[in-house]
Amino acid sequence: MDYTYLLYIAIILLFTKVLGLLSRRVRLPQVVGALIAGIILGPVCLNLVSLDTSPVLSNLSEIGVIVLMFSAGLETDIAEMKKCGVASSIIALIGVIVPLVGGALVAWGFGTANPSLSCSEFLQDVFIGVILTATSVSITVETLKEMGKLNTRAGNAILGAALIDDVLGIIALTIITSLANPASGSILIVLLKIVGFFAFALLFGVLFHFIFNKWTERTEENQRRFVVVSFALCLLFAYVAEEYFGVADITGSFVAGLVISSTSKTKYIAHRFDTLSYLLLSPIFFASIGLEVVLENMTPMIILFAIVLLVVAVATKVIGCGLGAKLCKYTNKEALQVGVGMVSRGEVALIVASKGLAMGLMSDTLFGPIVIMVVITTVITPILLKLVFKEKKNKADIPSEAVKS
Amino acid sequence: MDYTYLLYIAIILLFTKVLGLLSRRVRLPQVVGALIAGIILGPVCLNLVSLDTSPVLSNLSEIGVIVLMFSAGLETDIAEMKKCGVASSIIALIGVIVPLVGGALVAWGFGTANPSLSCSEFLQDVFIGVILTATSVSITVETLKEMGKLNTRAGNAILGAALIDDVLGIIALTIITSLANPASGSILIVLLKIVGFFAFALLFGVLFHFIFNKWTERTEENQRRFVVVSFALCLLFAYVAEEYFGVADITGSFVAGLVISSTSKTKYIAHRFDTLSYLLLSPIFFASIGLEVVLENMTPMIILFAIVLLVVAVATKVIGCGLGAKLCKYTNKEALQVGVGMVSRGEVALIVASKGLAMGLMSDTLFGPIVIMVVITTVITPILLKLVFKEKKNKADIPSEAVKS
Numbered sequence: 001m002d003y004t005y006l007l008y009i010a011i012i013l014l015f016t017k018v019l020g021l022l023s024r025r026v027r028l029p030q031v032v033g034a035l036i037a038g039i040i041l042g043p044v045c046l047n048l049v050s051l052d053t054s055p056v057l058s059n060l061s062e063i064g065v066i067v068l069m070f071s072a073g074l075e076t077d078i079a080e081m082k083k084c085g086v087a088s089s090i091i092a093l094i095g096v097i098v099p100l101v102g103g104a105l106v107a108w109g110f111g112t113a114n115p116s117l118s119c120s121e122f123l124q125d126v127f128i129g130v131i132l133t134a135t136s137v138s139i140t141v142e143t144l145k146e147m148g149k150l151n152t153r154a155g156n157a158i159l160g161a162a163l164i165d166d167v168l169g170i171i172a173l174t175i176i177t178s179l180a181n182p183a184s185g186s187i188l189i190v191l192l193k194i195v196g197f198f199a200f201a202l203l204f205g206v207l208f209h210f211i212f213n214k215w216t217e218r219t220e221e222n223q224r225r226f227v228v229v230s231f232a233l234c235l236l237f238a239y240v241a242e243e244y245f246g247v248a249d250i251t252g253s254f255v256a257g258l259v260i261s262s263t264s265k266t267k268y269i270a271h272r273f274d275t276l277s278y279l280l281l282s283p284i285f286f287a288s289i290g291l292e293v294v295l296e297n298m299t300p301m302i303i304l305f306a307i308v309l310l311v312v313a314v315a316t317k318v319i320g321c322g323l324g325a326k327l328c329k330y331t332n333k334e335a336l337q338v339g340v341g342m343v344s345r346g347e348v349a350l351i352v353a354s355k356g357l358a359m360g361l362m363s364d365t366l367f368g369p370i371v372i373m374v375v376i377t378t379v380i381t382p383i384l385l386k387l388v389f390k391e392k393k394n395k396a397d398i399p400s401e402a403v404k405s
Numbered sequence: 406m407d408y409t410y411l412l413y414i415a416i417i418l419l420f421t422k423v424l425g426l427l428s429r430r431v432r433l434p435q436v437v438g439a440l441i442a443g444i445i446l447g448p449v450c451l452n453l454v455s456l457d458t459s460p461v462l463s464n465l466s467e468i469g470v471i472v473l474m475f476s477a478g479l480e481t482d483i484a485e486m487k488k489c490g491v492a493s494s495i496i497a498l499i500g501v502i503v504p505l506v507g508g509a510l511v512a513w514g515f516g517t518a519n520p521s522l523s524c525s526e527f528l529q530d531v532f533i534g535v536i537l538t539a540t541s542v543s544i545t546v547e548t549l550k551e552m553g554k555l556n557t558r559a560g561n562a563i564l565g566a567a568l569i570d571d572v573l574g575i576i577a578l579t580i581i582t583s584l585a586n587p588a589s590g591s592i593l594i595v596l597l598k599i600v601g602f603f604a605f606a607l608l609f610g611v612l613f614h615f616i617f618n619k620w621t622e623r624t625e626e627n628q629r630r631f632v633v634v635s636f637a638l639c640l641l642f643a644y645v646a647e648e649y650f651g652v653a654d655i656t657g658s659f660v661a662g663l664v665i666s667s668t669s670k671t672k673y674i675a676h677r678f679d680t681l682s683y684l685l686l687s688p689i690f691f692a693s694i695g696l697e698v699v700l701e702n703m704t705p706m707i708i709l710f711a712i713v714l715l716v717v718a719v720a721t722k723v724i725g726c727g728l729g730a731k732l733c734k735y736t737n738k739e740a741l742q743v744g745v746g747m748v749s750r751g752e753v754a755l756i757v758a759s760k761g762l763a764m765g766l767m768s769d770t771l772f773g774p775i776v777i778m779v780v781i782t783t784v785i786t787p788i789l790l791k792l793v794f795k796e797k798k799n800k801a802d803i804p805s806e807a808v809k810s
Contacts, residue, residue: 003643003644003647003648003654004644005464006468006471006640006641006643006644006647006654007640007641007644007648009468009640010636010637010638010640010641010644011637013633013634013636013637013640014633014634014637017630017633017634017637021630055460055461056460056461056464056465059410059461059464060461063411063414066411224683224684225422225426227684228418228419228422228683228684228688229418229419229422231415231418231684231685232415232416232418232419232422233415235411235412235414235415235418236411236412236415238408238411239408239409239411239412239415242408243408243412249408249411272680272684273684275677275680275681275684276680276681276684276685278629278633279632279633279636279677279678279680279681280636280681280685283633
C-alpha cells in the first residue's frame with residue numbers, strides 16, 4: 001500500500017493554514033493564502049506535492065468544490081433575493097454581461113484558444129468571459145463592515161447584486177459546460193437537457209424541501225441525521241446532474257443547497273459542512289488549484305495576456321455594475337462604489353476555471369494568468385473600496401433607510 | 406471523468422444512517438447497522454457498491470480508520486489510566502492473554518492459515534488471537550448507565566480495564582503487523598523499529614504536547630487552527646509510523662491522539678473530528694467492512710469455524726477477565742460481571758481485522774466469521790449484562806465509593 005497521500009494531506013493542511021493565517025494578518029481572505037500555499041507546494045516552487053501520484057487528492061478536491069457550492073446554495077436566501085428588487089437585478093445582469101463579452105474579446109484578441117482541445121475555439125473564448133462574470137463579495141462585505149459603510153445605498157445594492165450575480169454565474173457555467181460536454185449532442189438537446197435538469201430539480205427539490213422541513217421541525221433531538229441526509233442529497237444531485245443531464249456537478253450541488261436552504265435546521269447543517277470543509281476538503285481544493293499552476297509556459301505573450309485580463313476584469317465589472325447603477329438613478333459616486341465593490345473574484349472564479357480545465361474548455365497555459373487575476377482583484381478590492389468610499393460628508397454615506405423614499 | 410464515487414458515497418451515507426438508526430431503535434450501537442448496511446450493499450446481497458471500481462473509497466476508508474483511532478487516543482485519559490490501579494491492569498492483562506491464546510488455538514485447530522499469503526502460518530494463527538483481544542466497552546457503558554450500575558465495583562473495574570485493554574491491544578497489533586511487514590527484516594530489527602517508533606513518539610510527542618498546550622492556552626479566539634494542526638499531526642504520525650518504522654498507521658494516529666489528549670482544547674478538537682467522522686469517513690469505513698464480506702466462501706467448515714470462534718471469543722473474555730477479577734479479590738458474581746462487561750468487540754476488532762486483511766495476515770474467507778463474531782458479541786453483551794446484574798439485593802450493587810476502604 002502507498003501511504004504518500006497521508007503525507008500530502010498533512011503538508012497541504014499545514015501550509016494552507018499557515019499561509020491562510022498570514023494572509024488574514026494583512027486583512028486578506030484565507031483563500032488567498034491557501035492558493036499561494038498550493039503554488040509554493042507545486043511545480044512552480046518546491047515540487048513537494050504531486051496530484052498525479054495520488055489520485056485520491058483529485059477526488060477529494062472534487063468533493064471539496066461540490067461541498068463549497070452546496071454551502072453557497074445553503075447560504076442563499078431565496079426570500080431575500082426576491083426582495084432585492086429591480087435595481088440589484090439590473091446591476092447584476094449588466095455586471096455579468098459586460099465582463100462576459102469583455103473576457104471573450106480578450107481571449108479572442110490574443111488567440112488563446114487551443115485548437116487541440118476537444119471544445120470549439122468559440123466556446124473556449126466565451127469560457128474566459130464566463131470566468132470573469134463571477135463575483136466574490138465576502139471581502140467587500142468585510143471591508144464595508146469595518147468602515148461602517150455596509151448599510152449605505154451602495155452597500156445594499158452590492159449585497160443584492162452579488163446574490164443574483166451568483167445565480168447568473170451558475171446559469172452561464174451550466175450552459176457552457178453542457179455545450180462542452182461531448183456526450184450532450186446538438187445545441188437543442190443541450191438546452192433541453194438543461195431545462196430538464198431544472199425541471200427535475202424544481203419538482204424533486206420542492207417536494208424534498210417540504211418533506212425535509214416537516215421532518216426537521218418534528219424532532220429536536222439528535223440532529224446528525226439531517227446533516228447526513230443533506231450530504232447524500234448534495235452528492236446525489238451532483239451525480240444526477242453530470243450523469244443524466246450533462247450539467248456540471250457543482251450546479252447540481254448548488255441547487256441541492258438551495259433545496260435545503262431556509263429550513264429550520266439550515267444553520268445547524270451549514271455549520272457542520274463548514275467543519276467538513278475547513279478540516280479536510282477545501283484546503284485540498286484550493287491547494288490543488290495552486291498545484292496546477294505552471295510557470296514554464298509563461299511566455300511574454302502569456303504575461304501580457306495576464307495583465308490585459310486583469311485590467312479588463314477590473315474595468316468590465318466597474319463599468320458593467322456602474323452602468324447598471326446609473327440606470328437605476330444612483331449618483332455617479334454611488335455607481336462607482338457599487339462597481340468597485342463587485343471587482344473581487346475569489347473562489348467562484350477559481351471553481352469555474354478548474355471545472356473548465358478538467359473539461360477541456362481551457363488550456364492549462366491560461367490557468368496561471370487566471371489565478372493571478374483572482375489573487376490581484378481580491379487584494380486590490382479593499383484598497384479601491386477605501387478610496388471610493390472616502391469621507392467628504394457626502395450624502396452617499398447616509399444610511400440607506402434614511403434615503404429610501 | 407467518472408462520477409460513480411459520488412453516487413456510491415451518497416448510497417453509503419443513506420444506508421448506513423437508516424440502518425444505524427434502526428439498530429439504535431433496538432438499543433444496539435449504530436456501528437452494527439452500518440456494518441449490516443455494508444453487507445447489504447455488497448456482493449452478499451444487492452451488489453450496488455463496489456470498492457474495486459472506486460479506489461477513492463478505500464483511501465477514504467483508510468483515512469476514516471486513522472481518524473477513528475486518533476479519536477480513541479484523544480479520549481484516552483492518561484491521568485485516569487494511571488489511577489486505574491493494579492486491579493484493572495491485572496484484569497486487562499489476563500483478559501488480553503487468554504483470548505489471544507484461545508483465538509490462535511482455534512485458528513490452528515481449524516488450519517485456517519492460508520499458505521499462499523505472504524505471512525507465515527504461525528503469524529496468521531496468532532493474528533486471529535489478536536483480533537479477539539480488542540474490547541469495545543461503549544455498549545457496556547451505555548447498558549450499565551441505563552441500569553444505574555455503572556458506579557459499582559464491577560462497573561469501575563470494567564472502565565479501567567477497558568482503557569488499559571485498548572493500549573495492550575494496540576501493542577499486540579503493532580508487534581504482529583510489524584512482523585508481517587515484508588520490509589521490516591528480522592525479528593530483532595522489527596522490535597528495534599517498534600522501540601524506535603515509541604521513542605520517537607515519546608520525544609516528539611511530549612515536546613509537541615507541551616508547545617501545543619502553551620499555544621492553545623494563549624489564544625481564545627478562532628480555534629480552527631488547533632483542529633487543523635491536530636489533524637496534520639495525526640496524518641503525519643500515521644505516515645511516519647508506516648513509512649519509517651514499519652508500524653501500523655493506526656498505531657501512529659492513536660499515539661497522535663494521546664499527544665493531543667488532556668490539553669485545554671481537547672474537547673473542542675474531539676467534537677470537530679466527530680463531525681468529520683460521522684459525516685463522511687466512518688460510514689465509508691464501516692460500510693467497506695461489510696462490503697468485503699463474501700458468503701460464497703461459506704463452506705460448512707467456515708460456518709463451524711464462525712460458531713467456534715464466537716463461543717471462544719465470549720468464553721475467553723469472561724474467563725480471562727473473570728480470573729483477573731478473582732485474583733484481585735472480587736466476589737464470584739462481580740468477577741462474572743466484569744468478564745461479561747468485556748465481551749463486546751465492536752469497532753476495534755473490525756479495525757484490526759481489516760488491517761490484517763490488507764496486510765495479508767488473514768485470508769478473506771475468514772472475514773465473514775469475524776464480522777459475525779463482532780456483531781453477535783455486541784448484540785448479546787447488553788442481554789448478558791442484564792442477566793448477571795440481576796437484582797438480588799446483592800452487595801455487588803452497592804456503589805463503589807461505599808465499598809472502598
